[in-house]
Amino acid sequence: MxxxxxxxxxxxxxxxxxxxxxxxxxxxxxxxxxLCRTFFKDGFGYDIGGHILFSKHEIINQLVEKLLGENINHCKRNNKIYYNGRFVKYPFENGIGALDKHEAYDCLIDYLKNDFAKPTNLKEWCYYTFGKSIAEKYLIPYNDKIWNLSSEQLSLEWVDRIPKPPVDDVVKSAMGIETEGYLHQLFFKYPKIxxxxxxxxxxxxxxxxxxxxxxxxxxxxxxxxxxxxxxxxxxxxxxxxxxxxxxxxxxxxxxxxxxxxxxxxxxRYNTINIAMLGVNNESLLDKSAIYIPDRDVVTHRICYMGYFSKQLIKPGTSSLIAEITTNPGDTIHELSNASMIEKVANDLDRINLIQKQDIIVSDITRMKYGYPVYxxxxxxxxxxxxxxxxxxxxxxxxxxxxxxxxxxxxxxxxxxxxxxxxxxxxxx
Ligand SMILES: Cc1cc2nc3c(=O)[nH]c(=O)nc-3n(C[C@H](O)[C@H](O)[C@H](O)COP(=O)(O)OP(=O)(O)OC[C@H]3O[C@@H](n4cnc5c(N)ncnc54)[C@H](O)[C@@H]3O)c2cc1C
Missing domain, CATH: 3.50.50.60 (FAD/NAD(P)-binding domain)
Structure with a gap:
């Protein structure tokens, strides 16, 4: 056969x-x-978006260890959300202590005193599960960006992928006490080479x-x-x-x-566009990913490739990849590769996540099928x-x-x- x-x-x-x-x-x-391919340009390597290896199935974790053998880095997540000019620990509900006191209070009180009705779509689910402030400051704008569709038009089928935080965590985080959320992917693996x-x-x-x-x-x-x-x-x-x-x-x-x-x-599906920017210094090394809910910034997430493996950058340099979801007909989708890179660089420069003059290499890869949309x-x-x-x-x-x-x-x-x-x- x-x-x-x-x-x-x-x-x-x-x-x-x-x-x-x-x-x-x-x-x-x-x-x-x-989607699991890795691209190299001028010594800078990058994936189709931040790829990390973790699984709730032990058999798969063991398989990955066995397959990669010595070629494995064991990493700890250091993700942030870039919100109103400051870095907030990821997931947002575990980082609200980093907000100013009024905003942290709003997040906490809205989380605790929450009488939203049972949800029928993703937007309602954000309000129902996290309360008004966390929903409006982070979850809704971020999800609208990544799905390239209003969260009102998204169903609830995949929300079990988003862990619900224990009340304890949200209270502690509002008070500035360290907690970790999304524990299933706090530690992950990534190939060394x-x-x-x-x-x-x-x-x-x-x-x-x-x-x-x-x-x-x-x-x-x-x-x-x-x-x-x-x-x-x-x-x-x-x-x-x-x-x-x-x-x-x-x-x-x-x-x-x-x-x-x-x-x-x-x-419905989304195209994923990955813009890679390499810079002539080591400023982009200390974080795994940065989530950007700001609607005026084209990318929803950037990842520092050197955080995962030093083999993906050259000594004295560092790099990031910016993820952008689009559909045919969107202004951004129709941009040339050069214009899309320019847009990403300008946006990140404006919010001080890079200095445009430091860029020494750039590249772009577009994958028609990036995200199935629910x-x-x-x-x-x-x-x-x-x-x-x-x-x-x-x-x-x-x-x-x-x-x-x-x-x-x-x-x-x-x-x-x-x-x-x-x-x-x-x-x-
Ligand atoms: C931005 C982003 C971030 C991600 N992050 C992670 C992560 O952190 N961890 C993780 O584990 N996963 C992550 N993933 C998911 C992971 O990449 C996918 O689940 C996985 O790669 C899907 O593999 P696949 O083989 O099912 O599909 P695909 O990778 O889509 O493979 C389909 C293949 O079919 C080929 N093909 C298409 N048309 C034809 C044709 N007519 N004839 C023959 N071949 C054809 C394509 O070229 C392709 O090689 C991420 C994905 C994205 C987009």
């Missing part, structure tokens, strides 16, 4: 790693890795069969097999797994019912396409194939579960 794994992001590569049946990964780009992509490379074995530069254009069901083509070459498999974005995949199949097509087309029709639309693909015996796996807001650890876990199931249940 031969399996075609369509898409060579970390999910597709991991499926092949675990699968004991003969398989081939077909990847559209020149290198595998998808090679950036996030190093993890993908570890998954590729000598005997792995990965074909790059193969952009799947058609997938046809023959009598006993699947024919997969890039328009020039056709390959045949007994079974296929779709591990590339469903918005692309839907156009590769014949006779897709119009309800399924429109369910997929109505699923709008109010998300559940209805995902159910329609998932049921359909299951009915035609096509397995979907991964962030954009399943259209699920998951991190690489969950991609690894799902790849492992799927492969183990196939290893046990399918005859070779």
């Amino acid at each position: 031969k399996v075609g794994i369509l898409g060579g992001g970390i999910t597709g590569i991991a499926i092949q790693h675990f699968l004991r049946h003969p398989s081939e990964v077909l990847e559209a780009e020149t290198t595998p890795g998808g 090679g950036g996030m992509e190093a993890l993908v490379r570890c998954l590729i074995k000598q005997e792995s069969n990965v074909t790059c530069n193969f952009r799947v254009k058609s997938i046809r069901r023959m009598k006993h097999e699947w024919a997969v083509s890039d328009g020039q070459t056709t390959k045949h498999y007994d079974k296929i797994i779709v591990a590339f974005p469903i918005h692309e995949a839907i156009h590769c199949f014949e006779n897709i019912p119009s309800t399924v097509k429109s369910a997929v087309e109505n699923l 709008d109010l029709n998300y559940t209805k639309n995902t159910k329609i396409f998932k049921e359909y693909f299951s009915s035609i015996d096509v397995t979907l796996c991964g962030r954009f194939a399943e259209f699920d807001y998951i991190n690489s650890d969950e991609c690894l876990r799902r790849a492992m579960v799927l492969s183990t199931h196939w290893n046990e249940s399918l005859q070779t």
Whole structure:
């Protein structure tokens, strides 16, 4: 039995790693890795947004340790929120002691005396869970930026990813007593050499069969097999797994019912644009990430790459990456690469997070599929396409194939579960 794994992001590569049946990964780009790739320019390395390795599944933590071996840095988070010209500890509710006393009081009292009704969308959830002040100062403006959509139009499906703070923590933090929130990612791992992509490379074995530069254009069901083509070459498999974005995949199949097509087309996603700026000094080394709710600043988050690994910068220098989510038609989306870099640099200079004249290198990478957006029709639309693909015996796996807001650890876990199931249940 031969399996075609369509898409060579970390999910597709991991499926092949675990699968004991003969398989081939077909990847559209020149290198595998998808969103887990690392780019280098003039000695400065950067990922597609701040990538850190952590998991609530011990089996995945162990797997990552085993794969990376000696090539691993153990790091402690030092994230901040840049709010009104000052650094507030992340998450915001654990840092309100850094605000001026009136603002800290407002945050605390609104958190404690909170009679908002049960929420039906993300905006209401922010008020309901954190109270008016924390919601309005940080959570709502930040979420509006990262999702590129008003939080009123976002559903509650993914909010279990946001831990709710214990009352104790909020009271302590308002009084200036140190607390830590989001404990599940307080400590994380990161490759010493090679950036996030190093993890993908570890998954590729000598005997792995990965074909790059193969952009799947058609997938046809023959009598006993699947024919997969890039328009020039056709390959045949007994079974296929779709591990590339469903918005692309839907156009590769014949006779897709119009309800399924429109369910997929109505699923909203954001493009992620990553601007990297390298500077001629070591000023950008001491923090892992800075969250920026300010609506007048184009980026919602910056990360200092040298904090994760010194191999990503050169001696005496440092760098940051700025994340910007956009959609076609947005003024920012339509900017040229040079103009987008200029905009990021100007904004960060204006709020004193960099000095523009220190910049010695810049680069930009845009990924069309960055974030699946959980709008109010998300559940209805995902159910329609998932049921359909299951009915035609096509397995979907991964962030954009399943259209699920998951991190690489969950991609690894799902790849492992799927492969183990196939290893046990399918005859070779
Ligand atoms: C800004 C940002 C920050 C993140 N931070 C973290 C983090 O801190 N920790 C973490 O663990 N995860 C993080 N993630 C999530 C992580 O990057 C993803 O969950 C993971 O990379 C998804 O892998 P995937 O293989 O499912 O999908 P993708 O990486 O999207 O891979 C899909 C692959 O399919 C290929 N493809 C597309 N079309 C075709 C075609 N027609 N034919 C063949 N191949 C095709 C693509 O080139 C790509 O290689 C972050 C993501 C973003 C955007």
